[in-house]
Amino acid sequence: LLNSLLKGQVAKAIQKVINTDLPHPLSWLTGYFAMVVGAGMTFVVQSSSVFTSAITPLIGLGVISIERAYPLTLGSNIGTTTTAILAALASPGDKLASSFQIALCHFFFNISGILLWYPLPFTRLPIRMAKALGERTAKYRWFAVLYLIICFLLLPSLIFGISMAGWRALVGVGTPFLGLLIFVGLVNALQAHSPGRLPKWLQTWDFLPAWMHSLQPLDRAITQATLCCTDRCRSPEGWEDPTMRVGSPRPLPHGATRL
Structure with missing residues (x-):
């Protein structure tokens, strides 16, 4: 409207x-x-x-x-x-x-x-x-839900739990994490605007495993899990019915032949 x-x-x-x-x-x-x-x-x-x-x-x-x-x-x-x-x-x-x-x-x-x-x-x-x-x-519609869960539930709970252990534990865990965030942000900025200032191996994140610098692996896992849940909901017997599996041929009417 x-x-x-x-x-x-x-x-x-x-x-x-x-x-x-x-x-x-x-x-x-x-x-x-x-x-x-x-x-x-x-x-x-x-x-x-x-x-x-x-x-x-x-x-x-x-x-x-x-x-x-x-x-x-x-x-x-x-x-x-x-x-x-x-x-x-x-x-x-x-x-x-x-x-x-x-x-x-x-x-x-x-x-x-x-x-x-x-x-x-x-x-x-x-x-x-x-x-x-x-x-x-x-690009990834599930990212909004993941963002809400991490930033409004998991991360505050983690910080609160560490703070309950005392300021030494909070500083000991938070300082390396903050330093890592600053390093990643600085490298990303240099990669985007002045990659020549970085070592050749650091000009891209391709040297890292794919799941550490891309959401594609997680997207594939979520997509497959969604398809599996959808197929299970469609078939009350779940995977016990081979005719309902993804990619399996459907049964033909009596007397028909498959081309």
């Missing part, structure tokens, strides 16, 4: 209004103006989740560019802090100072994130990361 509504002149009008930059002398302020809009809209609906959930399908339809959605989302994170500030101001007198301090911590935490990941164009890594994840998900 949304796709049918946002076609033709309607889509062009929305794209022209939302994705257009300010006039030339003030074009660099366009992103910050989008932050103000995102903060204002979130203040109205009192929920950043509602606002981001509303613009997500518009991004998928191409109505809003991801470069414009990024500052809108950052502004939404600022707007959602107003809920905590208003709640803090409504606290009793003896709790007002503590609750307002926590609300300000939330506010300045989001401000520090914006200062870290937006003002300079080369620091806008979330945009490039979102595009890379989107391209990977378009």
Whole structure:
């Protein structure tokens, strides 16, 4: 329904209004103006989740560019802090100072994130990361589910479990892992932009096993598992019925001959 509504002149009008930059002398302020809009809209609906959930399908339809959605989302994170500030101001007198301090911590935490990941164009890594994840998900549809499981379940649980063992265990495990991530990111950047600076064997990841630098082996395994589950669901007897196996010839009617 949304796709049918946002076609033709309607889509062009929305794209022209939302994705257009300010006039030339003030074009660099366009992103910050989008932050103000995102903060204002979130203040109205009192929920950043509602606002981001509303613009997500518009991004998928191409109505809003991801470069414009990024500052809108950052502004939404600022707007959602107003809920905590208003709640803090409504606290009793003896709790007002503590609750307002926590609300300000939330506010300045989001401000520090914006200062870290937006003002300079080369620091806008979330945009490039979102595009890379989107391209990977378009190629491997199961990647989105795997990403959610790892980033929102397994990885937080692992970090929490290690932290329960003490800060020494957390540093001992986290430092090598962080160093490996930095090394891989640096090598990937050099491979893409300046491969001549790397040793010949490090200019590609082909020297590693395929499962360490490609999702193709995992994709084949998931595809085969999906096909097996589909075949088992179609046949109540499972693999006991040889006529239902993939690639096996179907039985012919009585009296018919196979060519």
